[in-house]
Amino acid sequence: MNKTVTINISGIIFHIEEDAYDSLSKYLATIKGYFSNTDGGNEIMSDIEARIAELLQEKINAVKQVVLMADVDHVKSVMGKPEEFGGEQTKTENKTQNDQTNDTDEKAKRRLFRNPDDKALGGVCSGLAAYFDVDTVWIRLAMFLLIFFGGLSLWVYIILWIIIPEAKTTADKFAMRGESANVNNIFKSFKEEAEDVRNRFRNNSYGNNVRSNVSTILNGIFNVLGRLIGLFLIFLGCAFLFAYVTTLFGISVADSNSDITNWKSVIFGSSADYAMAVFSFIIVAGIPIFMLLFGGIKLLFKFKYNNRWLNLSLGITWILGVMIGIYTTVKTVKQFNEGSKVKETEVLHGMGDTLTIKLNPAMLTLKPYGYENADDLDTYFGRNNSGYQFGDLNKKLTIIGCAGLDVIESNSDSIELVINYEARGNNKREANENAKSIKYTYSQNNSELIFDEVFTVLAGTKFRAQEVNIKLKLPKGKVIYFDKSVKYLLDDIENTTNTWDGNMVGRRWKMTDRGLECIDCEGLEELDEEFNFNHRHHELNGKNITINEDGIKVNGTDAEIKIDENGIKIKTPKQPGEPKAPVEPEEIDTKGSKGNKGTKGNKGDKGEK
């Protein structure tokens, strides 16, 4: 009993015994190799195949339905050896001998083809399956599953579709299932070659042969190396591709997000600029990834696929992408070309001798995007943030930035407040307009100066590095008190003790000849330590919660919970029956060095410990 294979030659189906199939496939591969460089090689090939089909058909009848080895031998003797086709050789008596020796010499090397006989799309999967000797179902399944990794396999499939040739002739189809050329086999043949070399060394007679075998071994090594590099490139390409596709996905999500209405228009000069930036990213990043995968696949499967037009057009497209990218970048950066400063000065009256600087708590509720649902007020913009955010003010996209406050000595006797609105633009006029679009408020309440921590930029104005810098000019002799809430508003205020801004709050400073001097900073060293951690303020449902390194502290209107290294302390009012009575809770503060400033609601002066 012999196994038979079904093959298709020139559109005719044959059942052929396996050994006959091997012989025929090798024969066709040899012929194909012989004509691969000839003009019209494919045509000659299909003519020959048609003739072979005819010859085989003559050998088949209702009784004998299977092509046998003898039939293939008959075909070979009728058609002749490929070397004879060119007419170079005459009838050689040793033809049959040649047949046999050549058969063993020229095995049909397996090559990767797209399988046109079993295809869902391009026959890539079944071609790969033939190459790796697995069932097509597994490859298809893998391809399908990989779609969910950012559509990874879609891209790979398209690349494979482009570069893998279709198995057009029967010889191609034979080669598709030919002798396996996977990495394992290469190692195997490499071993065999090495063995062979050793044997030749032993009964060595031809020096030339040894040399040629060394080069075979080197070739083998390069072969393996090339494939490993190819594998590595494919791996790398897939990783990049994943990142790339994820980024594109992110961009498309951001684009369709109605909350972030045209955030890109805030930075880019026009939506066309944005489109160009995205476009250039797609090209500039995409093409190298494509080439990486392409090169890897070429190395792994040993393709010789050099389509000059593909290379050229990819190269040109890439350069085009780079140029668009540069253009967009330059255009956008130029928007920041010129700077402009709008100065606003006000002389403050009726401040008394001691000023108090406070933060406007209302502005702290201005939430930037992404924090809409965050209960954690700490993440609100402004707190320990010196950058910019996009916020939602009256349902309009608004740029939010941090203002900065500096205190310097006044030349005159009066207290002066100078607010500098700064912005950049394509030219002076635009920069000026951008500066004027900044909205910032402060207010004076007797001796109190109440500042907003953040400024906003008029909706519709683009982001052009807007800044608000406030300078408070203080005459000599005046005292200033920084409420703890302004910790992040202070911007590098010079003082005699070189105290860090964050440590200046909660203290009183006097303007002297030498500059600002602290007048209640005894034991500042110790205080430094106390203030060095991050103050974190939380405001939840009217109750004050403080979470810091020391523990958790909840300040109710008349109760307090404290969790720290000493354990849990719960303080309830002395007389629980009395609602909202201004009760001074019993302080069981271990350090006990400072109490509240006396403000009842603990507003703006909370949670330092």
Add this chain to the structure above:
Amino acid sequence: MGNSENTEKTGEGFERAAGAQAQMRKGVLELCILSILSQGDAYPTEIIDKLKDTKLVVVEGTLYPLLTRLKNTGLLGYRWEESTSGPPRKYYKLTEIGEQYLKELQVSWTELVDAVNKTIEKGKK
């Protein structure tokens, strides 16, 4: 061919003769194919059958590259015809250029044969 250095003188002589024969055959084969096609269109198997008796074609494989080359140089054209018993057949026919070429070839062939015959006869005498 690679072992020609190792072969003896007689073998070398034989090989050279064989090469000359092959060259002659190749040239003549072209003429024969064109002549066969001048009698009517034919597909490769028919051409082969007609050539078989002449012993000009030893293996059929020789024919296909030749036919393709003749077709590509414009001497031959072809059409497809369905076959009841096998794959569709490629029927070759002589083009006008082909006919022209054949006539020229025939003239030079008779001239050549005459000249060669005369030379050989002289040698015999």
